[in-house]
Amino acid sequence: MPTLLEMRGITKTFPGVKALDNVNLTVEQGEIHAICGENGAGKSTLMKVLSGVYPHGSYEGEIVYDGGPLALRDIKESEAKGIIIIHQELALVPLLSIAENMFLGNEIAKNGVMNWPKAFKEAEGWLKKVGLTEPPSAVVGKLGVGKQQLIEIAKALAKDVRLLILDEPTAALQENDSAKLLDLMLELKAQGVTQIIISHKLNEIARVADRVTVIRDGTSISTMDKHEITEDRIIRDMVGRDMANRYPERKPNPGDVLLEVENWSCWHPEQVGRQMIKGVSLKVRKGEIVGIAGLMGTGRTELAMSVFGRSYGKNHSGTVKMHGRVVDVSTVTKAIDAGLAYVTEDRKGLGLVLEEPIVRNVTLANLFGVSKGGWLDKHRETQVADGYRKQMAIRTPGVQQKVVNLSGGNQQKVVLSKWLFTDPEVLILDEPTRGIDVGAKFEIYSIMKDLAEQGRSILMISSEMPELLGMCDRIYVMNEGRIVGEVSGAEASQEKIMGMILKEGRAA
Known part of the structure; x- marks a missing residue:
């Protein structure tokens, strides 16, 4: 040609x-x-x-x-x-x-x-x-x-x-x-x-x-x-190297149940009579990575956002427990205080202020952590952001760099840093590797592994089935706003998960 x-x-x-x-x-x-x-x-x-x-x-x-x-x-x-x-x-x-x-x-x-x-x-x-x-x-x-x-x-x-x-x-x-x-x-x-x-x-x-x-x-x-x-x-x-294993090796060691969601329901914020989440119950143990699988539009993101401060939907019902005690998650602030963090699937639209520098984005969810007497301590803010820059290996000349100028993988690390600065016990990660390359994905997976080993719990939503199979200790399967199955990471397969979705779809 x-x-x-x-x-x-x-x-x-x-x-x-x-x-x-x-x-x-x-x-x-x-x-x-x-x-x-x-x-x-x-x-x-x-x-x-x-x-x-x-x-x-x-x-x-x-x-x-x-x-x-x-x-x-x-x-x-x-x-x-x-x-x-x-x-x-x-x-x-x-x-x-x-x-x-x-x-x-x-x-x-x-x-x-x-x-x-x-x-x-x-x-x-x-x-x-x-x-x-x-x-x-x-x-x-x-x-x-x-x-x-x-x-x-x-x-x-x-x-x-x-x-x-x-x-x-x-x-x-x-x-x-x-x-x-x-x-x-x-x-x-x-x-x-x-x-x-x-x-x-x-x-x-x-x-x-x-x-x-x-x-x-x-x-x-x-x-x-x-x-x-x-x-x-x-x-x-x-x-520049072979990647024989695309997921870091983990030895799961889950502890006691940390997060419990019981009989959780919510309705569409605008469409009258449309129930989006229908009596969902799930558990996440300390140090465990739990996945939520399902086709697009089955309610995974709606579930995560509604639990995190009722930031989606209306007419919520059900309970959320941490360490066996019911906690108030009726606002985003209360959800953060309860030990939850939510990393959105839309990092550019909802997760970051793109025209602001890294330092401002990292501290945005916990301004009290860099303030004294109601005044922002800029020296402390820079120290915190620079600490996360090193810890998360964010590739940038410095923390004054605008987030809009970072690659997708580095932007995702800034979002994770922002929520880690709130010191959460449970991180809800919604499509944590969407739009980033295979090398950056491995870095995000390694961060997830380290967080689990520190005793934090992770609830991961992903549309990439190999990612769920490669990273999760257990996987819940959602369809049409309900949990329709649960499988251990060791027993999970794409065929088994799709079988749960399609069986439920036929029954409906």
Whole structure:
């Protein structure tokens, strides 16, 4: 196949940091080319160079596109050449319709007047092409993330895309939506659309990619053809070493029951008559890692949030006990005082204040711990944050660094530090490794192991079954707001867990 894109010797430097160092990338016409690397390896920076977010002159090296030099001044120029990037954080306006979003900045207009009938008709055609049946008038904010991702692709197709760049396209999608998106990528490939995908999900890469380029520490390490692609090979090149065991070795030694949730129920905060959690009971012992498995939408997050200070739902009932005594968890403050902590699945939206420095984020949930007489002790605050920086191995020049500039794995360590500073006995971890690479995952697992060995208890929600099987001493299985099964870590298997879910689904 002819070469569509060559990036030669790309070097990009920020103050004090060399983000890219002599990176080379070749993409052939009509292929799906995957780029893999740990968080902070430089993948997204490379794509921002390619798409004009970082303009020509702000980096060293050269780009050849479609046989000629490419020297972009901005993203509008890249789109004019058919290079479209879809970022992990979708660039849609929630309150506008699908059609309005699709042609925003690319309006179908004459003399400044929008031709809405033509726009809606064209939008309908592009939506059909990506498999969406929603009308162009539908409000984007009322649609799920999977459909919004497809709208972004329809928007790209409407701009006559030749090279489509997808940055972590399935990170926030459930399994069915991910499968649909991957199928669409293969369809677009058959239609001649060249694609670059950045993803941490190695099984998805193995399914769709024709070639894979691995970047480590800002340098291109290897490019492998389809017949050479294996998860072990990608991981070895990503982290610079073999990872025979993806989970740290543990010798579980659970103690007495620490947390008990008994007959817990709650209702949807807006939809009258819809019960979300239905009489759930569970126990977690001291030093134990307990998982909650289940398909997306079965109530796992709703359960965790409702127990943690009733931060989800209404009309709560049931009891929560710590050390056998009933505790008040009616507010977040009272839940923290009772010894609970909740690490949200949405670290960017709910877990962190992205534009604030690490030091401010680490102490946010326990300001009393860095205050004297109602006044913030900034020296103490810096000491605390720097202690967690070292303890958690947060890769950063210092604790005054803005959290938004950290990789996903380091951001997750900041969230964990924030809650550890409240000195909890039980940590509820909701999708603790979502959107982070395999090397950073191992670091998070090691932190979990250390916390359990210290006698803290962990309740982990995860959509990744291998993660639950690799880390948990026991696993509860949820379906439709209920606990439908329980299995020990030693006896657990994907087949057994899915069997519990499907059996309950058939019975319902």
